[in-house]
Amino acid sequence: MKEKLNRFHIGIFIYMIELDVTVFSLPRLVAENFGTNGWLGLLALSLVAFANIGLIHFVYRLGKGRSIFQIIETALPKWCAYPLYVLLAGFWLSVGAFIGKDFILIFQMLAFQSTDSMLIFFMYCLMAYFLLIKDLYSIMKAVTLFFILTTALNGLFPFFFQEWKLIRLTTSFFQDAQPGGHSLYGMAEMYTVFVGYELCMLMFPYVNEKSKLFQGVYFGQLFTVFLQQLFVWVSFGFFSFPELKVLSYPLIHTLEYVEFPFINRMENLIFPFFLFSNLLSTVFFSFASMLCLRRIFPQARPKLIEFFLILGVFLLGYIPKILRQSELLVRHSYFIEIGIAIVLPLLLLLFIKVGQWRQKEVKV
Amino acid sequence: MRAFRWMLVLLLLTGCSDQRILEKVGFIRTIAYDLAGRDGAKLLKVTISIPKTKQEESIVYSAVARTSKQARAIFDRQNNRRLVNGQLRQIVFGEALARDGIWSHLDAIMRDPSVGIHSHVVVAEGDTERMMTKKYEQGGTAGEYIDDLLRAESASRDIPHTNLHSFIRDYYDDGIEPVATILKELPNSLMVDGLALFRKDRYVGRIQGVDKMYFGILRDSVHMGDLNMEGVKMGEESVPISMSYIRSHRKIRFSSPKGLTQGKRLKVDIEIKLRGSMLEYYGQEPLDSVANQRKLEAGMSKYVAKKCQSLIGIMQRSKTDSIGLGQHVRNAMHYRDWKKLDWNETFAAADITVRASVKIKDIGKLIRS
Structure with missing residues (x-):
């Protein structure tokens, strides 16, 4: 690929991949897990995400821009590395599929309730396929367009000012969380809203010095945190605190409030915009999966791997049949992804060191 | 390939079972x-x-x-x-x-x-x-x-x-x-x-x-609307008055919430500041005099305070805090203490005083009748 990504692309990529199904329930998760004024807890958790990005940044520097596959293969023999790639590919593919199916099931609460969810998911997969067969630079062009469409929705915030009251935020901090909140599980559940940034590890070969990859990643993460905070603040002043804990998707409720003199029930028009951000999450997790498989099968026919991957996404979509299942699958696969986001860079650091020792040994 | 794509689109269209035909x-x-x-x-x-x-x-x-x-x-x-x-x-x-x-x-x-x-x-x-x-x-x-x-x-x-x-x-x-x-x-x-x-x-x-507006100014700040008053005292006279385009602001002060869970009585002071255009006035005293306007303002302030006080009485008798005093008290307490408190009972027993300050913003196009 000749064209390299710039930091703007990277920034919006980070934002779009983090903006997925978890955002629909974000204020509820904050209320359940942190309690009153939980926004502060979310802000603290975002520092963990920044630290994690810092770790990946360190890997990028030490690895001198080498791809993660090159780093792994300096330390591990191929027979050892390939099963790891297969595992990662399978896992990332499942994450992409579960996000997509979860979105479709949530979408079906609002529209197309009696259509077979797999039919809608099939169309979703079709869109994902047509994006995936393009090169990364072309995907990023679509990302830019989708970014403009979804970010424009933030212009709706002033609608809620009239009904927003600071007093509803209360003066207490971290009180009245749900049983099970303030726990490691609760924090992990909360942290799922940041999942996605770790895929910047796969961007190493697509950038050069000029791209300033990590400026983009930090900026994208900052932008995401800013909008998440804004959304949580709006929700905590717009709904009452105990109400937030019972609303399954506060985002949908806030959208329901938007009304123009000439049109009401706007949420049916606005909500599908979130299709783009979820579609991109599916595409990028599938893309990550594809990179792993391409490493194993570099000679594979163009579009063949992509076809089988999307077929895999579609078939995996059969696993969650009801919303409860899909939410659980997304949550648990995100837990694993959080683990990958921390462990994989640490492993890469180790591999870099091992590689360096080996080189020294060879020189000696 | 192109033909295949079109066939696919047509195939998908046949699957629309969720039709909503307006008629x-x-x-x-x-x-x-x-x-x-x-x-x-x-x-x-x-x-x-x-x-x-x-x-x-x-x-x-x-x-x-x-x-x-x-x-x-x-x-x-x-x-x-x-x-x-x-x-x-x-x-x-x-x-x-x-x-x-x-x-x-x-x-x-x-x-x-x-x-x-x-x-x-x-x-x-x-x-x-x-x-x-x-x-x-x-x-x-x-x-x-x-x-x-x-x-x-x-x-x-x-x-x-x-x-x-x-x-x-x-x-x-x-x-x-x-x-x-x-x-x-x-x-x-x-x-x-x-x-x-x-x-x-x-x-x-x-x-x-007839009391909706009084409830409105007790519950929140009001930025628009009319306020009708029957029998505002202006010296010896008692006159009906109507204020338009009112804007109001309420301020809530209360005694320390410490001890509320042990049954201490809460003392609340609600201060209402209100101003509006006086477009209907049936009194005899001319309004071009500042002294008369002040007299009228004092009469209206008393009237508004009394009206609001009576509404507070209704809410206290019904044991329901419909104006959200509890939100203010909650924010001044430890959350745990607040949770222990039976707020509606505390509200019903509270000593609540309403004070009002009404100002005439303008008196319309005529300075005297």
Whole structure:
């Protein structure tokens, strides 16, 4: 690929991949897990995400821009590395599929309730396929367009000012969380809203010095945190605190409030915009999966791997049949992804060191 | 490949089972719940109103059932169109049912994603079915009439928002109680006759229609509306006055909440600052004199304070904090102590004083009669 990504692309990529199904329930998760004024807890958790990005940044520097596959293969023999790639590919593919199916099931609460969810998911997969067969630079062009469409929705915030009251935020901090909140599980559940940034590890070969990859990643993460905070603040002043804990998707409720003199029930028009951000999450997790498989099968026919991957996404979509299942699958696969986001860079650091020792040994 | 893609698109189009053909859908505009029997039988009378295509007439169905969904099944069997809730604008509760508690019905409504949160929550004084079947001089269907009426009232800031969103929000909030609009049936029309005060989901008290604005300025800051005063003292004289374009601001001060959980009595001071244009004045004293204006302002301040004080009395007797004092007290306490407190009891026993300061912004185009 000749064209390299710039930091703007990277920034919006980070934002779009983090903006997925978890955002629909974000204020509820904050209320359940942190309690009153939980926004502060979310802000603290975002520092963990920044630290994690810092770790990946360190890997990028030490690895001198080498791809993660090159780093792994300096330390591990191929027979050892390939099963790891297969595992990662399978896992990332499942994450992409579960996000997509979860979105479709949530979408079906609002529209197309009696259509077979797999039919809608099939169309979703079709869109994902047509994006995936393009090169990364072309995907990023679509990302830019989708970014403009979804970010424009933030212009709706002033609608809620009239009904927003600071007093509803209360003066207490971290009180009245749900049983099970303030726990490691609760924090992990909360942290799922940041999942996605770790895929910047796969961007190493697509950038050069000029791209300033990590400026983009930090900026994208900052932008995401800013909008998440804004959304949580709006929700905590717009709904009452105990109400937030019972609303399954506060985002949908806030959208329901938007009304123009000439049109009401706007949420049916606005909500599908979130299709783009979820579609991109599916595409990028599938893309990550594809990179792993391409490493194993570099000679594979163009579009063949992509076809089988999307077929895999579609078939995996059969696993969650009801919303409860899909939410659980997304949550648990995100837990694993959080683990990958921390462990994989640490492993890469180790591999870099091992590689360096080996080189020294060879020189000696 | 191109042909394959087009075939795929055509294939997908055949799968559209979720069609909503406008002419084949019956949009429920109003849904009303009432008790079917007063002898303790837990039967519901559910009435729905569906506007016809031309919007000037509506079809009204009524059925007695155990739950709303059962009644809906009866309507479905009668109606030739598929009933949908997407355009539901009013949820009306009969007075008796509202006193019994409405949560189970609201819960079912709120759970339904097709219902919008702008729907008005209304308590009806009168027969709900008759209210919806009657033809009104104002034209259109009953549902449309009620919708316009409530929107006009809300827009004039006479009444606080009493839609599904605000009702549910305040229902869950432990520092404020929800309110709903009361609609009264008149021979030829309907009238917003006040506000129903709820304690959680039970209708426990009412604010008269003429006092809605006083309730409004107690509950929140008001930026628009008219305030009518009967018999404001101006020296020896007692005059009716009307203020327009009022703007008000309330300030709440209270004694330390320490010891409230041990039964200490709370002392609350509500200070209302209000100003507006005086466009209707029936007094004899000329208003071009600053001294007279001040005299009038003092009289109006006393009047407003007294009126508000009487409304506080209604709320305290009903043991419902509909103006959200609890939200302020909660924010001054440790959350754990707040949770231990029975706020409505504390509110009912509190020593609440209202003070008002009314200022005449202008006196209109004439300086004397």
